[in-house]
Structure formats: structure tokens, C-alpha cells
Amino acid sequence: MAEALAKITELKDLGMVQIRADLVRAGDAIAAATGLAMPAANATVTDGARTLCWMSPDELLLVLPKAEAREATQALADALSTEHALVLDVSDMRAAFAIEGARAAQALAKLCPADIAAMPADGIRRTRAAQVACGIWRRGEGFVLIGFRSVGDYIGGLLRGAARPGTELDPR
The missing domain is CATH 3.30.70.1520 (Heterotetrameric sarcosine oxidase)
Structure with missing residues (x-):
């Protein structure tokens, strides 16, 4: 698997x-x-x-x-x-998610128009995940993404889908 x-x-x-x-x-x-x-x-x-x-x-x-x-x-x-x-x-107005792992930036690249992989270690970016406004910053080797709680379940689903096994952007 x-x-x-x-x-x-x-x-x-x-x-x-x-x-x-x-x-x-x-x-x-x-x-x-x-x-x-x-x-x-x-x-x-x-x-x-x-x-x-x-x-x-x-x-x-x-x-x-x-x-x-x-x-x-x-x-x-x-x-x-x-x-x-x-x-x-x-x-209580925000939902937050940790995106961790060696290919975390690749999972975010599927959803965000910004070059998250190029963000410096202390960087933060306001952007969109699909069509949802969000903020993303680095935390350790991964990222934190925040968005409005009203779309938290949707954001979580987007992130889990983007991180699914076998969905690499470049399988090499």
C-alpha cells in the first residue's frame, strides 16, 4: 500500500x-x-x-x-x-490543521495557487485552499493551515484528499 x-x-x-x-x-x-x-x-x-x-x-x-x-x-x-x-x-472562529511529512508541500500545492514549498521557515502566506480563504505557515518540517470554522470540515476533507496515497504530482 x-x-x-x-x-x-x-x-x-x-x-x-x-x-x-x-x-x-x-x-x-x-x-x-x-x-x-x-x-x-x-x-x-x-x-x-x-x-x-x-x-x-x-x-x-x-x-x-x-x-x-x-x-x-x-x-x-x-x-x-x-x-x-x-x-x-x-x-472558536477558526479551524486549524497540521500538514506534516516529507511531501506536505506537495499536498498543499494541489490546493493552493501559492508556491508554499518556497516559503521561508518563518514565512506565512494568506492564500486559498481550493476556493477557501486560509492562512498557512511553517511549523517544524510541516505546515499549519487555518481557515474559518464554518468550512472546517470541507478544508479537512480537501487536505485528506490531497494527501491520499497514490496522488503524487510527480511520481518519480
Whole structure:
């Protein structure tokens, strides 16, 4: 029996805090509240179980253990209380999947128009999986893909189908 291209696992224990603000003005306060350096554009910063993801020029996503999301949301809201900012726990709005294995990028290549394999180790990409908006970043030798929970079952099915044994793009 052929081996799957990647192992797909739904990540149910991730917390996610959306941060919208003027990142130049609020960067020091965000870094202090999260304990992470500010990421460059299209990059992530990880320390242990926390990752701070650059999502757009005025948006970051803090990914951390779900049990820590409420406290982190409050710390960020307090740190940004004098700024025009939005801090929102979006943990229950998102579905997240780990895509792991030597050919994980190949499984994603079937679904995404972006060259995920070329993404740097600290890179993040907003793109689509089939026609579903998603964010993808590297984690270890694999990837994490997040999308809206309302289409989480669909995303999971897409990923499992793309990783099915015998579906290699280049069987060589």
C-alpha cells in the first residue's frame, strides 16, 4: 500500500487572538504583551508554544495554547488601551490543521495557487485552499493551515484528499 503524502491532523487546542492596530505605533506594546518580537511582513515569530503571525500591514494573529487565549486577549487589550486598536479572541472562529511529512508541500500545492514549498521557515502566506480563504505557515518540517470554522470540515476533507496515497504530482 502506498504511503500518504502527508499526515493531516486537526488542531483543536489552538487559541488565536486577532490584533488590529497601527503596528508601527503599537509594536512595542504588542511585543511586551505577547512576549514575542514583532514579525516582519509575511513572517512569523515563534517562541515555544506561542507564534505571532503578520497577517497584513495592520493585523497580527497571536497563536497560542487555547487555555491561554483569554488572558492574552486581556493583556493585549490593556496594553493597547490608548491606541485605536481591536483585540479579539477568534479561537472558536477558526479551524486549524497540521500538514506534516516529507511531501506536505506537495499536498498543499494541489490546493493552493501559492508556491508554499518556497516559503521561508518563518514565512506565512494568506492564500486559498481550493476556493477557501486560509492562512498557512511553517511549523517544524510541516505546515499549519487555518481557515474559518464554518468550512472546517470541507478544508479537512480537501487536505485528506490531497494527501491520499497514490496522488503524487510527480511520481518519480
